[in-house]
Structure formats: C-alpha cells, structure tokens
Amino acid sequence: MVNRAHDKGRMAEGKNRAVFLDRDGTINVEKGYVHKIEDFEFIPGVPQAVRLLRDAGFLVIVVTNQSGVARGYYPLGAVHTLHRHMDAELAKHGAAVDAYYICPHHPEGEEQGYSMACGCRKPHPGMLMEAAKDFSIDLASSYMIGDHASDVEAAVRAGCRPVFVTTGHGRDESARVPEGVPRFGSLPEAVRAIVGGIAWENPETKD
Numbered sequence: 001m002v003n004r005a006h007d008k009g010r011m012a013e014g015k016n017r018a019v020f021l022d023r024d025g026t027i028n029v030e031k032g033y034v035h036k037i038e039d040f041e042f043i044p045g046v047p048q049a050v051r052l053l054r055d056a057g058f059l060v061i062v063v064t065n066q067s068g069v070a071r072g073y074y075p076l077g078a079v080h081t082l083h084r085h086m087d088a089e090l091a092k093h094g095a096a097v098d099a100y101y102i103c104p105h106h107p108e109g110e111e112q113g114y115s116m117a118c119g120c121r122k123p124h125p126g127m128l129m130e131a132a133k134d135f136s137i138d139l140a141s142s143y144m145i146g147d148h149a150s151d152v153e154a155a156v157r158a159g160c161r162p163v164f165v166t167t168g169h170g171r172d173e174s175a176r177v178p179e180g181v182p183r184f185g186s187l188p189e190a191v192r193a194i195v196g197g198i199a200w201e202n203p204e205t206k207d
C-alpha cells in the first residue's frame with residue numbers, strides 16, 4: 001500500500017538512492033500504536049536529518065508496519081491523517097518525505113481485508129521492493145534505518161544496507177541484530193554517518 005507525497009522521484013531511467021526509514025521508534029517517539037496527532041513526537045533532530053538526506057540527493061521513504069489497522073485499533077485513514085501532519089511538521093524545517101509505504105496487515109488481526117499473511121509486513125521486504133520499482137531505486141546503494149531486528153532483516157532481504165538505531169525498542173532488540181550491522185544512538189547520528197560516507201563492510205549481512 002503506497003501513499004506518495006508526489007511523483008517527482010518516479011524517474012524513467014537512472015537509478016536513485018534512497019534511505020528507507022522505519023517510523024515508530026525511529027522517526028517518532030515510540031508510544032505503542034501511535035495514531036493520534038497529539039501522540040506524535042519527533043525524536044530530536046529528525047526533521048533536520050530528513051532534510052540533510054534529501055539535500056544529499058537521497059529519496060526518503062517511510063516504510064511502516066501498522067498492524068493496529070488489522071487489529072482494529074484505528075482505521076487506515078488515521079494513518080494517512082497522521083502522515084499529513086508529519087508532512088506539515090517536516091515542511092516547517094524545509095524537509096519532506098518522498099513516499100510512505102504502509103503495511104496495515106497482520107495474520108492474526110480482526111479487521112476483514114487486513115487480517116492476512118502478507119509480503120509487506122517487515123521482516124518481509126515487500127514495501128522496499130515495491131518502492132524500488134516505483135522510484136527506480138538501486139537497493140544495493142540504499143539504506144534502511146530502524147529500531148527493530150525486523151527492520152534489519154527486511155533490509156537484508158531486499159538487498160539494501162541495514163542501519164540499526166537504539167531509540168524506540170532498539171535497546172531490547174539489540175541482541176537480535178547481527179554483528180556487523182552499523183549501530184547508532186539515533187536517526188540523526190545514523191544520517192550524519194550515511195551522508196558523511198559510512199564505512200560499509202559487512203558483506204555477511206547482505207546474503
């Protein structure tokens with residue numbers, strides 16, 4: 001399920017580089033099934049970091065599991081509304097997201113149409129693969145930043161470079177993340193490393 005901010009990134013030829021971002025616990029403070037505007041709180045420095053990525057020529061694409069939709073906690077429309085709020089807040093910092101990919105599914109949900117095993121719920125790589133096709137993205141030179149082992153796994157399965165952050169659930173997830181995956185204290189720290197040219201030598205996580 002894709003919700004594009006605009007189609008600027010959909011280029012005919014030529015490969016684009018992207019940084020995929022998990023949302024909860026990576027962009028915004030983890031509070032458990034965030035779906036209300038009043039609960040949305042950027043992790044400090046995130047809007048500036050998003051701007052930095054786009055200034056450096058990366059597409060910025062959010063890939064978020066929202067099983068709260070399948071579980072009946074909130075409708076998909078609430079997710080879109082929250083993302084429009086996020087867009088408005090980012091714009092205040094001269095930042096923007098190129099697209100949001102949302103997985104509203106869960107195999108054990110309650111809501112008809114969303115309660116299913118799917119290929120997009122991370123650690124499945126479906127959202128990254130779809131975005132790669134939609135935006136002509138070279139996955140091998142792109143990054144995925146997240147606070148869960150499932151974010152890292154999705155990145156590896158998609159063939160892009162995983163980056164782990166210890167915000168959100170990161171501390172609890174840390175032991176499940178393979179050695180060699182770059183780790184940072186927050187998204188802004190990870191972004192500074194990516195833009196600065198991260199040393200990338202963990203081929204064992206690429207298979």
Ligand SMILES: [Mg+2]
Nearest residue numbers: 022024025147
């Ligand atoms: Mg997360």
Ligand SMILES: [Zn+2]
Nearest residue numbers: 103105118120
């Ligand atoms: Zn899904």
